[in-house]
Amino acid sequence: MHNAPQQITVWDPFVRAFHWSLAVSYLLAWVTAEDWPGLHEQLGYFVLVLLGLRLVWGLIGTRHARFNSFVRAPSAALGYLRSLAQGHPADYLGHNPAGGWMVIGLITALVATASTGILANDGGELWEELHEGLANISLLLIAVHVVGVLASSVLHGENLIRAMLTGKKTRNATDV
């Protein structure tokens, strides 16, 4: 009985609400960039609020939300990617080491994108171009993030998209 699979809460309500609010906001911001400047601007402020809350939560939040629980040495990330490539990915309950670096990369890129957007608002071609370049970098990171999540989902046999919705992952009791 102690070995029966069980549902473990990994992602707390804020982490999930943050993740999907950010995803939707970024997509909407991308779509509204040319034709809806007013809404685009508000979305930028919203993204900054989300990221600000996430940074605080990364310091004081629940176990798997905290940066010190998932930011590991770059070599650990490479090790994980190697295990992924071999088809036998190492198992992590929270973010895997590569995912952890992606979290940091996405937060950095999105803070920079939104901030330069606000600076571009006061005029300045340079900020405008930086903003667009950073938005493209963010989009690229998001694409890699999605591909990584899909690859990990398939190779772990666990639907990570559902886990980010319900907050729960399935594990044998002995794993934890």
Add this chain to the structure above:
Amino acid sequence: MSETTKIKLSWVLVGLIGISAAVLFGGWIPAGASNDHEVAKALRQEGTILPLSELLAREELAGVRVIEAELEHEHGRAVYELELLHDNGRVYERYYDATTGEPLGD
């Protein structure tokens, strides 16, 4: 702080996300409108507000230069806020109910 307490705290943060969204996006009443100009156009087409041109065509505003015209929402009603330059060189601010066109005090 225990994990259980933190889960509760995380719901508070979810609430903060909701409040932020309400504050930032609450103003988007006519869907799809992107700025004051679009909002004004939508309200005008609905017949909710008078066209600005109708207001400016009035005798009391004849010969007055309009420096700035804004459509504001004050206490639940739409208000035209006009910044006017009179012949004597002075700048005045005038408020009009955008629905009825009646002049308002400050």
